[in-house]
Amino acid sequence: MKIEVKCEVENCKYWAEGDQCVADSILVVANSGKQAVNERETICDTFEKM
Structure with a gap:
């Protein structure tokens, strides 16, 4: 599924x-930790700088 x-x-x-x-x-x-209260407490570890 895309x-x-x-x-x-x-x-x-x-x-x-x-x-x-x-x-x-x-x-x-x-x-x-493993839980976030809102989107500001998350980060995209996929990011790679160009």
Whole structure:
């Protein structure tokens, strides 16, 4: 199943025109521990700087 993933981080090597993420898989983690209260407490570990 294909899922559309949007990303606004233009200096990530997986960023594509139209704010599309073109990574084969995405890893999102909590800033600390295994639980997050809101989106600000998460981070995309898939990010790789261009």
